Amino acid sequence: MTEIIINESQTLEEIQAEFEAILAKKPAWAKYTGSQFTDGISVFVAQMVLRSERFAQRKLQEAHITLASNRASILAKSNDRGFVHRKRTPSRGYVRIENSTNIAVSISAGEEALSPDLVPIQIISPVDVPANSHVDVYVEQLKRTDYQTTVLLDEPYIEVTLTKAITEEVSRVEVWVLEPSTGGISEWEMLHLFRGATDKSKVYTEYYLPSEQLGFRFGNGISGKIPEVDSLIQLRAYSSEGNVTLSDGQTFSFTRSALNRDLTITSILSPENGVIPEGQPITGGADWATTEEIRAGATYSTVFDEQVVWDSDYEHYIKQSIPELVWVNVWGEYEEEAEAGGRHTDHINTIFASAYSPLRSQIEIELDVLNALTERIMALNLRVQYRDAVAVPVTFTLTGTVPIHRNLSEVAEMIRNAIDLEFGGKSEHINEGIKEKDMWLFINNLGLLNDFKLDLDTAIDIKLNEFIFLDAINSDITISYERML
Helix, strand or coil: CCCCCCCCCCCHHHHHHHHHHHHHCCHHHHCCCCCHHHHHHHHHHHHHHHHHHHHHHHHHHCCCCCCCCCHHHHHHHHHHCCCCCCCCECCEEEEEEEECCCCCEEECCCCEEECCCCCEEEECCCEEECCCEEEEEEEECCEEEEEEEECCCCCCCCEEECCHHHHHHEEEEEEEEECCCCCCEEEEEECHHHCCCCCCCCEEEEEECCCCCEEEEECCCCCCCCCCCCCEEEEEEEECCCCCCECCCCEEEECCHHHHCCEEEEEECCCCCCCCCCCCCEECCECCCCHHHHHHHHHHHHHHCCCCCCHHHHHHHHHHHCCCCCEEEEECHHHHHHHHCCCCHHHCCEEEEEEECCCCCHHHHHHHHHHHHHHHHHHHCCEEEECCCEEEEECEEEEEEECCCCCHHHHHHHHHHHHHHHHCCCCCCHHHCCCHHHHHHHHHHHCCCCEEEEEECCCCCCCCCEEEEECCCCCEEEEEECCCC
C-alpha cells in the first residue's frame, strides 16, 4: 500500500502530480498514464486528500481554546481549567403588598407570585405586613424547582448534573443533602477546586459539561466529604427568564392561594424606602454567558483562579458576579491617598470600588459589589469601601463633507446615533476609556464622510470614581457637501 504524504503548503496540482507518479510506477496502471481516465481519478483523489487534510486541521484547532469555534469544545477546555462561567441574572425590583385585614400577615422568604403573563417573581427576605397597611418588598424574577437523587455507591467524586434545558435557565442552585445517619438535612457549600477542604467539609464544586449541562461534584473523602450511601441529594434550582421587564402597576397573584384572600401584590416604581430611583420597574436581568465570554473567562482563569489579589482580579470578579455593569474601577490605599493628597488610617487595608450600570441604581450596585467582594476578602483582613460612580459627559466637534447625493441631516443623525451607541453612557466599552484615535477610526469606518475633522474636549481631570462617556446629543456635528474644484 502506497501512502501520500502531504504538508500544509502543497497545492491541489502538486498532490495530483504525486498521485500520478505513484500510478506510473504500477505496471497495471502505467499504460493508462496520461489518459482521461487516470486524470479523472487523480483529480478525485487529490481533492479527497486535500479536503481531508483541511478537515483534520480544522478539528485540530478545536483542541485550542483560542481557535475553537464550537461551544462544546470551548466548554470542554473551560472544564479542564476549572472555570465555571456565570449563570443567568434575574431582573429585580419592588412590589407593594397591601393587607386589607385586621390581622398582621407574615410572608416567608421564597414566597412566589405570578404576573398576568405568568412571569414568576420571588420574595427574597421574610416580611411582616401590618393590619390595614402595606409594605414595599424587594423581589427577584425567580422560580424555584427541586430535583433530587439518591446516593447508591460509596465512591469519591460523586457527580450530579442538571439537564441542558434547566441549565440554560438556572440563576443559582442550592445543594442540600439528607444523610441517613443523622436524619437531618443540611446545605452544602460550593468551594472552588475543593481548596482548603478536609474529609469532614460539606462542600462541592460546580462544572459545565460540553453538552451544556451544569454539574455538581462532591469530594473524595480527603478534600471534601463523600455523601453517605442512601443519602438524598436535593438540588434547589432557581430559574429565571433573564432580561425581562415587568412594568409598573401590574397585579400579581401568590402561588399559595391562601395569601390572595388577604393580600394584594402590585409592582411599583418608587418604594417608600428609597432603595431604587423613581421610574425603575422590575428589570436588570441578563442571559447566561455567551460563547466569547466563556472563551475569555477560561483563558484568564488560569491566572485568576477564582481569587482576588490584583486590581484587575477584583474588576474581573465583580463583572462576573454582576454582568449588567458597563464600568468598574477598583483601587487601593496608595491610589486613594494620592488623590486625597494625604494619608489617613481609614485607608489602611481598604479596597475601594466604584461601578456603573444604566439599569441599576448606585445603592443597588453598592449592595451587590459589597456582597460579592466580602465573600472573597474576609480571610485577607481587608475592608471594602464603595464610592458612588459619577458620570462625566465629554462633548466633541465634528465637521465633515459628504457627496452631493446624500441628505445632510440624515447623515448627521446616523453618525450621532452610531457614536452614542459605541461611546455613550450605555456602551459596554466605557471601561476601556475613550481615545481620540479610536473615535477617529470608528467614524472613518462608518463610511459616511469623504473627509472630516474631529476635536475632542479632553481637558478633564478624572477622579477614581468618575467615568467618561461621549455626549453625542449635545455635541456639535456639522455636515456639508463636498466642494467640487
